[in-house]
Amino acid sequence: MDLINRPRRLRNGSVLRSMVRETRISADTLIYPIFVQEGSDIKEKISSMPGQYRWSIDRVDELLERVVESGVKSILLFGIPEHKDEIGSSAWAENGIVQQAVRHIKEAFPQLYVITDVCMCEYTSHGHCGILCGNDVDNDKTLEVLAKTALSHVRAGADMVAPSDMMDGRVRRIRQVLDENGFVNTPIMSYSVKYASAFYGPFRDAADSAPAFGDRKSYQMDPHNSREAILEAQLDVQEGADILMVKPGMAYLDVLKELKERFNQPVALYSVSGEYAMIKAAAQSGYVDEAALICESAVCMYRAGADMLITYFAMEIAKYIKEGRIG
Numbered sequence: 464m465d466l467i468n469r470p471r472r473l474r475n476g477s478v479l480r481s482m483v484r485e486t487r488i489s490a491d492t493l494i495y496p497i498f499v500q501e502g503s504d505i506k507e508k509i510s511s512m513p514g515q516y517r518w519s520i521d522r523v524d525e526l527l528e529r530v531v532e533s534g535v536k537s538i539l540l541f542g543i544p545e546h547k548d549e550i551g552s553s554a555w556a557e558n559g560i561v562q563q564a565v566r567h568i569k570e571a572f573p574q575l576y577v578i579t580d581v582c583m584c585e586y587t588s589h590g591h592c593g594i595l596c597g598n599d600v601d602n603d604k605t606l607e608v609l610a611k612t613a614l615s616h617v618r619a620g621a622d623m624v625a626p627s628d629m630m631d632g633r634v635r636r637i638r639q640v641l642d643e644n645g646f647v648n649t650p651i652m653s654y655s656v657k658y659a660s661a662f663y664g665p666f667r668d669a670a671d672s673a674p675a676f677g678d679r680k681s682y683q684m685d686p687h688n689s690r691e692a693i694l695e696a697q698l699d700v701q702e703g704a705d706i707l708m709v710k711p712g713m714a715y716l717d718v719l720k721e722l723k724e725r726f727n728q729p730v731a732l733y734s735v736s737g738e739y740a741m742i743k744a745a746a747q748s749g750y751v752d753e754a755a756l757i758c759e760s761a762v763c764m765y766r767a768g769a770d771m772l773i774t775y776f777a778m779e780i781a782k783y784i785k786e787g788r789i790g
């Protein structure tokens with residue numbers, strides 16, 4: 464057969480395949496989300512996320528030692544407070560759960576890079592991501608509490624803040640307040656393009672943050688839209704976001720790719736709780752090979768353009784990189 468081009472030539476043997484590989488993955492770019500809960504002696508299973516727990520600060524070292532050992536270098540903290548109220552005041556309390564956790568972690572594990580999620584939904588009695596006005600979230604009032612919360616995290620020692628509320632103008636307001644207080648070098652990773660998604664279901668169990676009424680569609684994005692994603696990212700860039708994020712991951716890789724092509728900021732992807740739960744559930748039923756699925760889906764997210772990947776599988780992925788299964 465007179466064939467000039469034979470793509471199969473470059474697929475011959477693992478050495479050659481890894482030589483011509485287009486996507487390289489490093490544990491340096493993995494971010495592991497952790498749930499910290501107020502109280503003591505807590506290591507509570509999250510039933511919809513097998514293998515993930517809520518930790519009190521006095522027990523979390525057990526997990527953090529494993530994180531460090533795995534080669535994962537950054538974590539994303541979510542807090543579960545004891546006390547919730549209308550305005551979510553525990554979110555910016557000096558001795559709030561995230562603030563205490565950050566102080567503890569930066570002292571006990573100074574090598575870990577600590578990012579904090581900045582949002583109100585875990586702290587409000589109604590479970591919405593801001594201050595209510597009637598049945599709607601008041602955008603501009605919420606900016607003030609978000610900025611206060613971000614500042615309190617950074618004062619406690621957070622290396623980076625990640626606002627996930629989807630209010631308009633929050634990056635600008637947080638940047639202003641951080642700068643006024645001398646934190647000009649603390650980066651903001653903005654959940655720029657965050658869709659109103661059913662993939663967050665297990666997270667809301669984990670963080671006890673489901674809205675008591677209604678949904679989040681008046682602030683999170685409609686999954687039908689992708690040009691709007693460009694607009695959201697553009698605004699965040701203008702407001703001073705250092706890193707742009709797309710969330711969820713797997714079903715939104717077209718949006719990720721588009722952002723990667725259009726912007727020069729690093730782009731992070733958040734592979735969320737529902738994605739984790741689906742892989743876990745299918746694997747537990749024996750329908751799929753868990754390790755192979757974790758590897759393949761991670762590779763695909765990087766191939767689509769993720770510079771960083773936030774995932775509950777971070778430690779597993781780091782292990783598979785070390786073993787040479789991916790990378």
Ligand code: PBG
Pocket residue numbers: 580582584592627628662663664665666667734735736737
């Ligand atoms: C807080 C927040 C959520 C997630 C990250 N930050 C939940 C939500 O918006 O309802 C979801 C993360 C996940 O599902 O893994 N607003």
